Amino acid sequence: MAEKKFLLGYLIVETKDNYFRGAALVVDQRGIPVDFRYTEPVRPTKLERILYGGALDIYLREEVILDNLLGAVETKPSIWLVDNEDLIDPVQKISKTMTLAIESTSHAPLDHSGTCEPSAEEGGFLFQADNISAPLHLIVSGDGAAKIQQTTDMLTAAAADMEIMEPFGRISRAFEAVLDA
Amino acid sequence: MRKQSSHMASAVLSEIKRKLSRLFLGRIVVRELRDSAREPIKIRTYFRKPEIKQLRTRSRVGAALFMEWKNAKAKSAGPILSDSFLRNFKVRSANLTVPNTLGVKSCKLNIKARAAHKSALKRIGRAAISRRNRMNFLKTIPKFERSTLLALYSPLFRDRVEKSKLDKASGNLFFWYDNNHDRIKFGDRFHLLLLRVFDGKEPLRWVWLPAEKKL
Numbered sequence: 001m002a003e004k005k006f007l008l009g010y011l012i013v014e015t016k017d018n019y020f021r022g023a024a025l026v027v028d029q030r031g032i033p034v035d036f037r038y039t040e041p042v043r044p045t046k047l048e049r050i051l052y053g054g055a056l057d058i059y060l061r062e063e064v065i066l067d068n069l070l071g072a073v074e075t076k077p078s079i080w081l082v083d084n085e086d087l088i089d090p091v092q093k094i095s096k097t098m099t100l101a102i103e104s105t106s107h108a109p110l111d112h113s114g115t116c117e118p119s120a121e122e123g124g125f126l127f128q129a130d131n132i133s134a135p136l137h138l139i140v141s142g143d144g145a146a147k148i149q150q151t152t153d154m155l156t157a158a159a160a161d162m163e164i165m166e167p168f169g170r171i172s173r174a175f176e177a178v179l180d181a
Numbered sequence: 182m183r184k185q186s187s188h189m190a191s192a193v194l195s196e197i198k199r200k201l202s203r204l205f206l207g208r209i210v211v212r213e214l215r216d217s218a219r220e221p222i223k224i225r226t227y228f229r230k231p232e233i234k235q236l237r238t239r240s241r242v243g244a245a246l247f248m249e250w251k252n253a254k255a256k257s258a259g260p261i262l263s264d265s266f267l268r269n270f271k272v273r274s275a276n277l278t279v280p281n282t283l284g285v286k287s288c289k290l291n292i293k294a295r296a297a298h299k300s301a302l303k304r305i306g307r308a309a310i311s312r313r314n315r316m317n318f319l320k321t322i323p324k325f326e327r328s329t330l331l332a333l334y335s336p337l338f339r340d341r342v343e344k345s346k347l348d349k350a351s352g353n354l355f356f357w358y359d360n361n362h363d364r365i366k367f368g369d370r371f372h373l374l375l376l377r378v379f380d381g382k383e384p385l386r387w388v389w390l391p392a393e394k395k396l
Contacts, residue, residue: 020296025305030338030367031310032358033302033305033306034302035300035302036300036301036302036304036305037298037299037300037301038298038299038301039296039297039298039299040295040296040297040299042292042295042296044292048292060292060296064292064296065296068296068297068298069298072298072300109318131318132315132318132319132333132335133315133318134318160336160370160392161336161338161370162336163311163312163313166310166311166312169311170305170308170309170310170311171305173308173309174301174304174305174308177304177308178301178304
């Protein structure tokens with residue numbers, strides 16, 4: 001039976017030294033990049049900080065960076081993975097694609113790979129991607145919980161060929177390389 | 182008999198009455214009760230009147246010694262202006278015009294344009310892929326002859342690995358896949374093990390183990 005192919009999308013938006021920047025990496029199930037977009041670091045001016053006030057962070061993150069990146073990505077992934085749960089709703093809204101936040105844990109491994117159990121946090125799940133790692137913490141919102149089985153099946157298949165969290169580190173290293181250039 | 186005794190008793194009583202009245206009427210002193218004989222009544226109240234004292238002494242304007250306008254003609258109670266000053270005083274008109282158009286400066290809020298996206302697929306394609314040491318998650322540590330397991334990295338497509346490098350500080354393995362997708366197939370998945378070898382020329386040894394094989 002032919003393996004069902006899918007793509008995983010990784011999105012980060014970070015703030016460093018008052019600069020805002022974001023990147024979107026789409027990989028195949030082996031972790032090979034098929035699309036990568038990033039934004040130039042943006043530093044709001046003093047006037048912009050005053051005019052936008054408390055809404056500046058949200059505006060920059062959602063209206064400027066996410067909107068820009070998600071519109072630019074040509075190869076659409078099957079799911080978007082983010083490292084910050086605040087990004088779930090805006091990414092899901094803009095991309096119309098299932099989005100979940102994912103983070104490493106130091107929990108003891110669950111019974112076997114593919115196991116997914118609800119965590120204490122609302123919309124949270126502990127997920128054992130493979131047999132030789134700690135479980136990952138997944139956070140979904142909206143109707144994401146109803147699709148969690150389908151999502152974890154995809155992630156279990158991907159974990160056989162790659163480390164699920166690894167692309168986040170690659171994006172960070174790519175940011176540093178871009179800044180150095 | 183009874184009538185005679187009652188007449189005698191009444192006569193005696195009236196005689197006694199007459200004599201007593203003569204005695205007391207002459208000796209009883211009758212005095213008037215008048216207010217003037219008493220001390221005047223003093224009415225004392227607890228009503229208090231506030232005593233007002235000024236904090237500041239009342240200032241009085243003395244003579245303005247710094248201004249001695251001798252022989253100055255005082256025409257009015259206002260400022261004193263001499264005739265010559267008044268004659269030479271010229272009033273000029275000033276045109277106050279408001280410009281019809283006010284300059285309005287615009288400030289471009291081009292924050293969205295400054296966050297333009299860029300594509301860098303080739304750059305990220307050249308970036309190394311990393312793997313963490315997963316040895317701690319093995320349920321049983323496999324045993325090797327005259328060797329001990331130091332690290333386990335998984336999964337890797339051995340046939341596609343072009344080069345690799347171990348970061349001793351973090352213990353992570355960094356490697357690069359060959360980007361020529363058409364020429365080389367991915368092949369099977371492997372675990373990559375790092376062993377410490379005892380009694381050998383090389384202290385460290387790398388071992389590829391098919392991922393399908395249980396550890």
